[in-house]
Amino acid sequence: MTLLHNDTIDTLLNRRTIRSWTDEALSEDELETLETVAQRAATSQYLNGWSALRITDPAVAAELARIGNQPYIAQAPALYIFIIDAYRNLRIARDADVPEADMTFDADYIFTQSQNDAVLALHAMETAAESLGLGTVILGSILNDVPAVISLLGLPEKTFPVLGLAVGHPAQTPALKPRMARELQIFENVYPAASEGASGEGAASAPSMHEALAGFDAEVAQYYDLRFPDQPVKAFTEQIAATSTDTGRLAKAFGEPARAQGFTGRGL
Template identity: 55%
Template sequence: MNTVNNTAANEAAPDSAYGTHDEIASRNGTLDVLLNRRSIRAFTDEPVNAQDVDAIEAAAQRAATSQFYNAWSAIRITDEDLKKKLAEVARQPYVATAPLLYVFIADQHRNYRIAEAKGVAESDITYGTSFMLAQAQNDAVLALHAMETAAESLGLGGVILGSLLNNIDELIELLHLPEHTFPVLGLALGHPAQQPQLKPRMPRELQFFDNAYPSDDETPDVLAQFKDFDATVREYYDLRDASKPVAGFTDQIAQGATSDAPLKKALHSHEVKQGFAD
């Protein structure tokens, strides 16, 4: 079991009325893994054994899937040259050093082919709609999270790679993705060569609500709600590297509000090429 003892890190994790972070994590191994999850970007040279690979892939396959469509696939990257190319796409060199590297795909291509082979008229097949793409994306994310959690339970570490979407056209070309597929996220796994602090999470009452979403009238000063959390986030980054100050949470959100993220126009610019449409 991957048990982590890091008092300074755990102090940044929100507690609850039912116990501190460490007390909740100690209740069972599953909670310990989930509550101590952190992104690992440095790996040892030790390969991941075949039994562990088999176990984490099996765990991914047991994840929930919408209407049993199983509308996801994962491409395991074993070619070292391809790893380097993906690291260039991500603009993160450590991607090429991961002993295990996967790219999870929203995959309605397989279901489209099955429907065609069963004689369903092409004009009636709905697997190419944007709704089915969204369902497939959900499936892929659930499977990835199950794999990551399973890997951490075996003592491995990993990081989810949204950065692979920096250049979606190139990623599609490198992986030879057919119509009715779309890249969702990458996952790098291996034996950890670092133990970073736990990243802070906002107070639970700001994310969990009873029965309805709170009205803006109930919280007219949204920034006041995050004053303490802003300070916690700034302290977290200062402890990592005081020479590179990072803004608080609300400043980061404001800065990101106008960013032209790679995925912002992705569906509009790639739908036709990949066969998805409204």
């Protein structure tokens, strides 16, 4: 089979992370376009449960760079933080005299679906930016210290940071990072194997995971060898094994900060 192509598909297929930009600022037209496109993303139950903060204060950007341990965050010509936002709807319900005890904005469903809304909006903005020739990087690093981000951005109850997006005119053209074989991520009807050689729909023709990963390992090793020739090369499976015991992940617990923001997880 042959991939079909158009401008949208080619933009998505050529997606890459950019961490260095020129000094050229984004125009007001570019900013308005990106923000309007983000607003057109799908939203669960039409709740519009997300918002984004455009960071224009250099001191705030510098603090986000410190929290994320990524200096380039402070250098981005445009910087957005996407958040869960049930506060706006909370205010609407309060103004309509809905009894507070009857509201369900603290529900786990609201938290999860609003998080999904924020991610979809960010991805729409990212894709639009890249279609305009801009370069982007998604910033999960803002979650290194959620309470600090909440305080820094003055986030009220029923809000929570999700991801950041840095945008600018690219000053680099990195190689496309490899992606694993389609059969390792796209399955038909049922998950193909709880164990190697499992029977059931889709399992008989599925290649061994280890066989499929071997080719991906070779691609990843070559990618890193070309990008960082002076550093030890690690295949994908080696990276996963090495990071599987990363205790730093345990320090990034979101439960308590979410509860502090009023998301009690009702419905769990």
